[in-house]
Amino acid sequence: MLIAELLRAKGSDVVTVRPDTTVAELLTLLARHNIGAVVVLEGGRIAGIASERDVVRRLERHGAELLERPVREIMTTNVITCKTSDTDDALTVLMTENRVRHVPVLSAGELIGIVSIGDVVKSRIRQLELDRQQLEAYITQG
Numbered sequence: 654m655l656i657a658e659l660l661r662a663k664g665s666d667v668v669t670v671r672p673d674t675t676v677a678e679l680l681t682l683l684a685r686h687n688i689g690a691v692v693v694l695e696g697g698r699i700a701g702i703a704s705e706r707d708v709v710r711r712l713e714r715h716g717a718e719l720l721e722r723p724v725r726e727i728m729t730t731n732v733i734t735c736k737t738s739d740t741d742d743a744l745t746v747l748m749t750e751n752r753v754r755h756v757p758v759l760s761a762g763e764l765i766g767i768v769s770i771g772d773v774v775k776s777r778i779r780q781l782e783l784d785r786q787q788l789e790a791y792i793t794q795g
Contacts, residue, residue: 656744656758656768657737659776665766667757669694670703672725676711679703679724690755692764693728699757699764701728706754734759735768741776744768 668682668691682691683705690704707727711719719727733751735744737760744756748770758766 654741654776654780655737656735656739656741656766659741659768659772660737660758660766662776663768663772665758667692667764667767669764670724671695672700672723672728674724675720676708676722676724676727677720680708680720689769690767692732692757692767693724694764699732699734701725701730702732702755702757703728704755732757736760737765741773745773748773 668686668688670679670682670691670693672693672695674693679691683689689706690702692699693701693703701724703724707729708719711727715722733747733753734757735747737758739747748754748756754770756768757764758768
């Protein structure tokens with residue numbers, strides 16, 4: 654399945670923050686939207702991605718004072734992205750090799766969506782269910 658199709662099914666909403674957003678504000682957004690990561694934009698361009706994992710890894714080192722620090726101090730700056738023309742198979746490999754769970758989707762250099770590992774798994778399950786139904790129909794029809 655193409656990433657474009659996956660985005661059509663799940664929607665293209667992306668929660669974003671600025672690099673000067675506090676970690677406490679980041680956590681509020683993650684909880685409010687029930688998501689695991691946000692894209693950090695600066696001047697309309699992707700500056701990084703900040704996830705629950707980024708927060709947890711820094712909390713151990715900095716304690717509660719981390720909550721008042723800016724997202725720029727914890728975000729991942731080497732952001733792995735994909736295009737709408739990529740396939741979910743290729744994205745699975747990309748996510749596995751780079752050990753990432755959220756991948757922003759770009760079109761003509763612009764952010765148009767984000768795909769999580771959960772989105773990919775749901776897509777795969779849906780495809781397997783369709784395949785199963787087609788096989789059952791083939792077998793019962795003859």
